Amino acid sequence: xLVYSTLSREKEEFKPIKGKIVKMFVCGPTVYDYPHIGxxxxxVAMDVVARYLRFKGYSVFYVQxxxxxxxxxxxxxxxxxxxxxxxxxxxxxxxYEDMEKLNVKSVNLFARxxxxxxxxxxxxxxxxxxxxxxxxxxxxxxxxxxxxxFGKLSGQKKEELIAGARVEVDENKKSPEDFAxxxxxxxxxxxxxxxxxxxxxxxxxxxxxxxxxYLGESYDVHGGGIDLIFPHHxxxxxxxxxxxxxxxxxxxxxxxxxxxxxxxxxxxSLGNFLTIRGILEKYxxxxxRFFLLYAHYRSPIDFSYELLNEADEAYKRLDTSFRRAQxxxxxxxxGGEDRxxxxxxxxxxxxxxxxxxxxxxxxxxxxxxxxxxxxINVSPLSDVETVSEVRSFIKDVSEILxxxxxxxxxxIKPEIIDAILxxxxxxxxxxxxxxxxxxRAKLSECGIEIEDSGKETRxxxx
RNA sequence: GCCGGGGUGACAGAGCGGUAAUGUGAUCGCCUGCAGAGCGAUUUUGUGUCGGUUCAACUCCGACCCCCGGCACCA
Numbered sequence: 001x002l003v004y005s006t007l008s009r010e011k012e013e014f015k016p017i018k019g020k021i022v023k024m025f026v027c028g029p030t031v032y033d034y035p036h037i038g039x040x041x042x043x044v045a046m047d048v049v050a051r052y053l054r055f056k057g058y059s060v061f062y063v064q065x066x067x068x069x070x071x072x073x074x075x076x077x078x079x080x081x082x083x084x085x086x087x088x089x090x091x092x093x094x095x096y097e098d099m100e101k102l103n104v105k106s107v108n109l110f111a112r113x114x115x116x117x118x119x120x121x122x123x124x125x126x127x128x129x130x131x132x133x134x135x136x137x138x139x140x141x142x143x144x145x146x147x148x149x150f151g152k153l154s155g156q157k158k159e160e161l162i163a164g165a166r167v168e169v170d171e172n173k174k175s176p177e178d179f180a181x182x183x184x185x186x187x188x189x190x191x192x193x194x195x196x197x198x199x200x201x202x203x204x205x206x207x208x209x210x211x212x213x214y215l216g217e218s219y220d221v222h223g224g225g226i227d228l229i230f231p232h233h234x235x236x237x238x239x240x241x242x243x244x245x246x247x248x249x250x251x252x253x254x255x256x257x258x259x260x261x262x263x264x265x266x267x268x269s270l271g272n273f274l275t276i277r278g279i280l281e282k283y284x285x286x287x288x289r290f291f292l293l294y295a296h297y298r299s300p301i302d303f304s305y306e307l308l309n310e311a312d313e314a315y316k317r318l319d320t321s322f323r324r325a326q327x328x329x330x331x332x333x334x335g336g337e338d339r340x341x342x343x344x345x346x347x348x349x350x351x352x353x354x355x356x357x358x359x360x361x362x363x364x365x366x367x368x369x370x371x372x373x374x375x376i377n378v379s380p381l382s383d384v385e386t387v388s389e390v391r392s393f394i395k396d397v398s399e400i401l402x403x404x405x406x407x408x409x410x411x412i413k414p415e416i417i418d419a420i421l422x423x424x425x426x427x428x429x430x431x432x433x434x435x436x437x438x439x440r441a442k443l444s445e446c447g448i449e450i451e452d453s454g455k456e457t458r459x460x461x462x
Numbered sequence: 463g464c465c466g467g468g469g470u471g472a473c474a475g476a477g478c479g480g481u482a483a484u485g486u487g488a489u490c491g492c493c494u495g496c497a498g499a500g501c502g503a504u505u506u507u508g509u510g511u512c513g514g515u516u517c518a519a520c521u522c523c524g525a526c527c528c529c530c531g532g533c534a535c536c537a
Contacts, residue, residue, distance in 0.1 A: 009466085029537070042537040072535070151465095156533070160464045179534070203535085225537030229466085232536085257467080258531060265531075294485080295475075300467080300530070307474065310486045317485085320499075351483095355476090364476055367484035377500055433495055440497080451499050458499080 001056070001357040004298065006229060006253040007153055011359055016220045017251065022058045023215040024050060025250075027207060027224035027232070028110065030067040031091035032076045034275040035098050037288070037303060038225070038259040038266055043104050044289055045256045045297035045360075046223045048401060050106035052356055055400050065210045066092060066112045069200055074189055084190050085114075098276040101285045103402040109214065113206040117192045120201045120209040123243060124181045124194075132242040136172040138184030138197045142204075144177045147238045153253065154230035179235050181205045204235035208243070211236075217244040223254040226298075257300040274303065283308060290315040290403055293362040315403070318366075321373035322394045322404050323460050327414060328381040338383035344375035345390055352397065362401065369397065412461070417448060421457050428452075 002011040016022045026046045029039055050062045067073075068088035077087040092112075099105075113120075124140050127133035132146045144150050144158070151158050158177070170176070180202035185191040191198040201209075211219065217240070224233065233253065240249040258265065261272040279288055291311035295301050351368035355361040372390070381387050398404040420439065427436045440450055443459070450459040 006466090027537070030535090036537085039537050046537095070535085154532080155465050157464075160533085177534075223537095226466085227532065227536055230532060231534045235534085256537070259537085260530080263530075265536095267536095298467085299475085302474090302530095304474095307486090310474070313487095314485050317499095361476080364483080367476065370484060374501085428495080431495075437496075449498080452494075452497085453500065454493065460499095 002359050003252050003254070004359045005251070006255050007248065007250075009155075012252070014252070016058065017218060020058050022053050022060045022221060023219035024053075024060055024062045024221040024223070025207070025211045025215060025219065026062070026064050026107075026222070027228055028064040028066045029095055030070055030072055031088045031095055032070075032073045033091060034277060035091075035095050036266060037274050037276055037279060037292075039095075040098070040102055040276050040288065041259045041292050041297075041301065042223070042225050042256040043099060044102055044292045044402075045362075046254070047104040047106045048293060048297075048362060049221070049223065049254065049360055051402060052360060052400050054106070055396065060106070061109075061215070062107050063109045063111055063210065063214050064107045065207050066095075066110055067203065067206065068092060068112045068114050069190065070203055078188075088114075094277075098280075101280060102276070102289050103285065103405070105402070111210040111214065113201060113210075116206065116209050116213065117201060119213050120205050121182075121192075121194050123205060123209050123212070123239070126243060127181065127239065130242065133181055134174065135196050136174075138199060139172050139180060140182035140196055140202075141173055141178040142181055142235065142238060142242075143174065144179070144238065145175060147242050149241065149247075150177075150234065150238050153234050153237055156230065156234075179204060179231065181239075204232055205239055207232075208236050208239045212240065212243070217246045218249060218251070220251050221254060222250040222252070223256070226255040226258055229253075229255055255298065257296075257298050260300055260302045262304070263302055279308075283312065286319075286403055286405075287312045287315055290366075293401060293403070294366055296359075296361055296363050298359075299363075318369055318373050319404055320460060321376045322398075323406060324458060325376045325381065325387065325390050326394060326406055328387055336383065338379055338381075338386050341375045341379045341381075341383065341390065342386045344372055345386065345393060348372040349393055356400065366401075412448070417443075417459055421450065421459065425457065 001014040003014045004011045026043070029035055050060050053060045069084065073084050073088055077084040080087065096110075099107075124133065127142065128135065128140065131143075133140055133142050181204075182194060182196055182199050183202055184196070185198040185200065189200065191200060211222075222233070222236075237249050241247050260266070261270075261274060264270060264272065266273050276288070287308065291308050292301070294311055294314070301307075348368050348371060352365045355364035355368060358364070372393075376390065394404060420443070424436050424439045427433075427439070443450055444462075447462050448459055449462045450457055
């Protein structure tokens with residue numbers, strides 16, 4: 001299996017540090033507002049990464065941090081006249097809800113910054129002891145000049161960074177590129193006590209405090225949005241490698257491409273800020289999930305409702321076909337081997353897994369599913385053995401992509417539907433269409449859509 | 463200025479030395495009591511430009527043009 005790492009800028013064979021164990025960390029959101037569809041893109045992509053690794057037999061421990069204290073939270077809370085903590089709690093809950101809806105369920109542990117202040121302080125102290133950080137008026141900064149590898153992840157040279165820096169001048173810092181590990185308290189801000197007085201953690205160190213704590217000094221996968229490469233991830237590398245001396249801190253750096261709206265970055269000021277909830281008011285969660293996975297995770301997506309509608313059509317096509325296969329038991333009554341279906345399944349499986357093994361290419365993997373859907377639609381589904389193989393494959397696909405999961409079909413006995421449809425069939429044969437249509441309407445009210453297709457009537461749960 | 467990513471049919475977007483996936487859209491059929499879905503066919507001179515390497519280039523190399531992102535808030 002090949003995985004593209006930002007550090008090497010190429011696809012590398014995936015090999016975890018220790019056997020079949022994969023330790024994975026993804027930068028979570030800052031919880032000060034509703035999560036937007038850009039968050040959804042990153043977290044859905046990383047969800048599939050974790051799911052696929054698990055499917056391949058790896059035991060994945062997946063940690064996501066939650067930034068629940070920072071300037072944006074403090075400012076927003078002040079505007080709303082509530083405590084920072086209250087604001088963070090509220091939006092963290094909303095984040096969990098949105099992720100749940102999008103079927104993002106692979107995270108083992110969400111770690112909040114404010115619950116790891118002790119570790120952050122310890123790390124900061126250690127960095128000072130080792131000479132990589134210095135205290136200045138109650139603030140603590142990482143001294144970038146002490147870490148010669150600074151810039152290796154983002155491919156920047158230190159001199160260039162300084163030259164192009166738009167850093168605001170902070171007289172507490174020795175050098176503009178130094179970054180805060182600990183920020184001293186300003187009037188009215190939330191605080192924690194520390195050896196440098198009251199204050200709060202800087203942003204970058206919360207991730208290293210959490211990851212070193214739960215994943216160890218060196219781990220396998222670190223993911224996040226492409227915008228985090230610099231300075232955030234660069235700073236993490238600097239902190240962790242200075243602290244432990246172990247290189248590399250992270251083996252594979254995975255960065256997701258940006259989600260754009262009308263070719264531009266989403267921003268409140270541009271008025272193109274789209275929240276997950278906003279989209280889910282009009283679209284099924286699985287449509288959004290499909291839309292996001294119907295592109296490679298490293299590619300940018302230029303969001304538009306036209307494309308979302310397109311994804312909606314495409315997803316339903318697959319879903320309808322797959323559900324039909326899932327429900328069919330196969331009758332084996334005649335015809336015997338269904339060669340067409342069998343061969344399509346084989347090539348589909350091959351293409352699907354080859355694509356997934358190639359840096360989680362979900363676009364290509366999904367493209368491989370369409371011929372199978374067509375074969376299912378054409379097939380009488382009477383070859384018990386092949387149908388059961390198809391079903392098992394769909395189940396795997398569903399587990400990997402988190403799509404095509406059957407809804408509450410368990411609560412409905414197919415035999416009852418079949419009995420009703422049998423009566424309706426008789427009515428249709430007698431041309432009593434008023435009653436047949438009434439049955440169709442009533443079933444539709446119960447959430448069961450039926451479709452007459454030749455002699456056969458197909459149904460699905462809407 | 464520095465660092466990334468990219469330009470493929472109407473639109474979206476894979477592949478990456480030899481026949482250019484796939485989806486959406488459009489058109490026409492088939493099926494059909496109606497509805498829906500499906501099936502079949504068709505569809506656009508389709509690989510940014512100019513050179514080079516090669517028996518063969520969308521793919522490799524060079525130059526150029528254009529688009530997007532990052533550069534100390536950010537998924």
